[in-house]
Amino acid sequence: MALSGxxxxxxxxxxxxxxxxxKDALPPVDWLIEPIIANGDxxxxxxxxxxxxxxxxxxxxxxxxxxxxxxxxxxxxxPQSVLYVDEEMSVRTLRRRIKRLAMGNSLxxxxxxxxxxxxxxxxxxxxxxxxxxxxxxxQAFHPDVILIETLRRxxxxxxxxAEAVSAFWKNIxxxxxxxxxxxxxxxxxxxxxxGEQNSRYRASGSTDILAGADSAFAIELEEDGLLxxxxxxxxxxxxPKPFYVSLRDSDINGPIGMHFEGFHQDAPPKMQEHKRVLxxxxxxxxxxxxxxIKTRDLxxxxxxxxxxxRTAQRALTTARKxxxxxxxxxxxxxxIPPAVAA
Numbered sequence: 227m228a229l230s231g232x233x234x235x236x237x238x239x240x241x242x243x244x245x246x247x248x249k250d251a252l253p254p255v256d257w258l259i260e261p262i263i264a265n266g267d268x269x270x271x272x273x274x275x276x277x278x279x280x281x282x283x284x285x286x287x288x289x290x291x292x293x294x295x296x297x298x299x300x301x302x303x304x305p306q307s308v309l310y311v312d313e314e315m316s317v318r319t320l321r322r323r324i325k326r327l328a329m330g331n332s333l334x335x336x337x338x339x340x341x342x343x344x345x346x347x348x349x350x351x352x353x354x355x356x357x358x359x360x361x362x363x364x365q366a367f368h369p370d371v372i373l374i375e376t377l378r379r380x381x382x383x384x385x386x387x388a389e390a391v392s393a394f395w396k397n398i399x400x401x402x403x404x405x406x407x408x409x410x411x412x413x414x415x416x417x418x419x420x421g422e423q424n425s426r427y428r429a430s431g432s433t434d435i436l437a438g439a440d441s442a443f444a445i446e447l448e449e450d451g452l453l454x455x456x457x458x459x460x461x462x463x464x465x466p467k468p469f470y471v472s473l474r475d476s477d478i479n480g481p482i483g484m485h486f487e488g489f490h491q492d493a494p495p496k497m498q499e500h501k502r503v504l505x506x507x508x509x510x511x512x513x514x515x516x517x518x519i520k521t522r523d524l525x526x527x528x529x530x531x532x533x534x535x536r537t538a539q540r541a542l543t544t545a546r547k548x549x550x551x552x553x554x555x556x557x558x559x560x561x562i563p564p565a566v567a568a
Contacts, residue, residue: 268439271410281323283409291308297484306369310341317344326475355397429444443457470488524559
């Protein structure tokens with residue numbers, strides 16, 4: 227029996243016998259990022275609005291291009307070329323974010339194979355993947371990994387339409403057939419009014435979005451500023467435990483760092499310690515002449531009280547998000563009295 231149809235010719239069915247499967251060695255997983263994403267995977271990363279999902283994905287892409295362990299925790303066996311396709315941010319915003327993340331990870335002088343397309347207007351209809359591949363070939367750039375922001379912007383049709391989503395997965399198959407890993411960001415719908423719903427079931431739109439993926443991750447922003455990343459699907463290996471990530475910055479033009487803060491079972495003590503640091507920051511700033519202090523001096527005073535530098539940095543970021551402190555300039559902070567902050 228032969229296959230027939232457009233582009234198939236009369237190729238024989240690709241049957242594989244049980245005997246061949248048994249006699250061959252068990253193939254190892256070819257990891258892009260061990261143990262969370264395999265090479266060639268179709269990956270969906272979905273998160274709430276304001277969950278810093280774009281920051282996380284840009285950081286991920288830079289780490290892949292550099293061959294650095296992601297978050298200093300997850301091994302990347304080899305550097306790979308990366309294309310970041312963004313259909314949401316302006317090119318100015320995108321460039322600023324990339325530069326600040328590069329500064330925060332000491333990558334400014336690294337010759338990374340990392341390219342971006344800002345609002346190129348790509349739609350993955352029946353010809354979308356071929357058009358993208360042709361354009362990349364014309365630029366002599368052949369990325370190993372393509373990150374796409376967001377599914378909603380590149381989908382031909384509605385995310386609620388199962389047929390449109392199913393067609394999307396079929397339409398991007400030329401990317402995977404050419405050996406590329408495709409990582410797509412998506413949105414998370416709000417929890418039901420009667421209470422929180424498991425993040426596993428909160429990807430916006432048709433269930434075919436996650437059904438067509440090889441692996442999928444949900445990102446949620448916790449109250450204390452930590453990002454919780456939960457693997458909700460993994461075809462190649464056991465789902466890793468949920469883990470926490472923090473984002474640290476000092477001012478709007480300074481470096482951005484993203485740091486691993488532990489797996490789920492390790493997080494509660496860290497979170498409680500983090501909350502304990504906030505009153506100490508308020509106390510130090512409130513009693514400092516002029517109400518301003520350099521970052522290194524604040525961290526030093528917290529370390530003298532037994533607070534780890536990473537915990538102090540995370541607490542400082544949270545204090546800024548809460549409007550309790552404000553950066554005066556790079557590396558200098560000012561306390562905002564409660565009456566002013568209110």
